[in-house]
Amino acid sequence: METEGLRTDRLGLLLDQFDQACEMARVRLEWLGDEEYLWEPVANCWSLRRRGEATTPRAYGPGEWVLDKGAPDIPASEYAEVARQAADGMSVDKIAEDWSVSVERVRQVLAHTGTPEPDETPVTTIAWRLGHLHSDLAGRWEWTFGERRHEPRLLVDFTPSAALALERFWALTERWRDSVAAVTDEQLDTVGFSQYPYGSDPDDPFIAVLAGANLELIHHLAEVSLLRDLWRARFTTPGQTV
Numbered sequence: 548m549e550t551e552g553l554r555t556d557r558l559g560l561l562l563d564q565f566d567q568a569c570e571m572a573r574v575r576l577e578w579l580g581d582e583e584y585l586w587e588p589v590a591n592c593w594s595l596r597r598r599g600e601a602t603t604p605r606a607y608g609p610g611e612w613v614l615d616k617g618a619p620d621i622p623a624s625e626y627a628e629v630a631r632q633a634a635d636g637m638s639v640d641k642i643a644e645d646w647s648v649s650v651e652r653v654r655q656v657l658a659h660t661g662t663p664e665p666d667e668t669p670v671t672t673i674a675w676r677l678g679h680l681h682s683d684l685a686g687r688w689e690w691t692f693g694e695r696r697h698e699p700r701l702l703v704d705f706t707p708s709a710a711l712a713l714e715r716f717w718a719l720t721e722r723w724r725d726s727v728a729a730v731t732d733e734q735l736d737t738v739g740f741s742q743y744p745y746g747s748d749p750d751d752p753f754i755a756v757l758a759g760a761n762l763e764l765i766h767h768l769a770e771v772s773l774l775r776d777l778w779r780a781r782f783t784t785p786g787q788t789v
Contacts, residue, residue: 557732557735557754558727558728558730558732558735558754558757561727561754561757561758561761562724562727562728564761564765565720565724565727565761565764566724568761568764568765568768569717569720569724569764571768572768572771572772573717575768575771575772575775576713576771576775579673579709579710579713579775580709581707581708581709583673583709583775583778584672584673584674584677584707584709584712585672585673585674585707586672586673586774586778587670587672588670588672588774588777588778588781589670591669591670592669592670592671592672592675593614593615593616593617593669593670593671593672593675594615594671594672594674594675595612595613595614595615595672595674595675595678595705595707596612596613596615597611597612597613598610598611598612598613601613601615602615603615603616603617604616604617604618605617605618605619607682607700607701608700608701608703608704608705609701609702609703609704610704610705612704612705612706612707613705614675614678614679614682614705615669615671615675617669619646619647619648620646620648620652621646621648621652621653621656622668623668624668626656626659629642629646629653629656629657630656630657632645632747633657637747637750639653639654639657641747641750645745645746645747671770672774673709673771673774673775674705674707674709674712676767676768676770676771676774677712677713677716677767677771678703678705678712679767680716680763680764680767680768681703681712681715681716681719682699682700682702682703683699683745683763684719684720684723684760684764685699685702685703685719686699686700686702686743686744686745687699687723687741687743687748687756687760688719688722688723688726689702690741690742690743690744690748691726691740691741691742691743691748691753691756692726695742699743699744699745703715720764727757730753734753735752735753735754735757736752736753736754737752737753738750738751738752739751740752740753740756741753741756743756746759
C-alpha cells in the first residue's frame with residue numbers, strides 16, 4: 548500500500564526509515580577530515596590504529612589498520628538489552644555465547660551484580676563508530692545475502708582516510724538496501740534468514756533483524772554527529788579545549 552508516495556507496508560516503513568537515516572547522515576558527514584575522523588576527545592579512546600600500535604587485546608581487521616576491541620564483557624549500557632534477551636526467552640548459555648562472556652557473567656548482569664565502573668565503557672572516535680557500523684553491516688550482508696562463510700571481522704579493510712572510509716561505507720549501505728528491498732514477505736517472517744553469527748539473528752525473524760539493524764545505524768550515526776559537534780566546539784571556551 549502507498550499513500551501519496553509513502554509506503555505503509557512493513558518492509559516499506561523500514562526501508563524509508565533506513566533511507567532517511569542515511570540521507571540525514573550524509574549531510575552531517577560532509578567535509579569530514581582525517582584529523583577529525585581520528586580525533587580522540589579523551590584519553591584511552593577506542594579508535595582505529597595501526598596493527599602494531601593497537602592497545603586493546605582483540606583489535607581486529609584484515610590489513611594494516613585495525614579497530615579497537617577490548618576483552619569480552621557486557622558494558623553497563625547494555626544491561627537492559629541482556630535483560631530483554633532473557634525476558635524474550637533467550638537462554639543464559641546463548642546470551643553468554645553472543646556476548647563472548649561466561650555464563651556466570653550473564654547471571655551477574657541479570658542479578659545486577661558486578662557492575663563495571665563507569666569508565667569501563669570506552670569513549671570512541673568517529674573512525675571507530677563508522678568502522679564498527681561498516682564491519683557489522685558487511686558481516687550481516689555476507690551472512691544474509693552472501694556466501695555465509697567469511698569471518699565478519701575480516702571483511703572491511705579499515706582506512707585512516709575519512710573520505711575513503713565514507714565512500715566505501717555508503718557503497719555498502721546501498722548494496723544492503725538493494726538486497727533488502729528484494730526480500731519477500733515470507734522471507735521477512737523467516738527465522739534464521741540471516742545467519743550473522745555475532746547476535747541473535749539466527750533465532751529471530753528477519754523483520755526483527757532489519758528493525759535492529761536500523762536502530763544500530765541510527766544510534767551510531769547520531770553519536771558520530773555529536774562527536775562532530777564537539778570537534779567544532781572544542782576551542783569555543785577561551786583557554787579550554789575539549
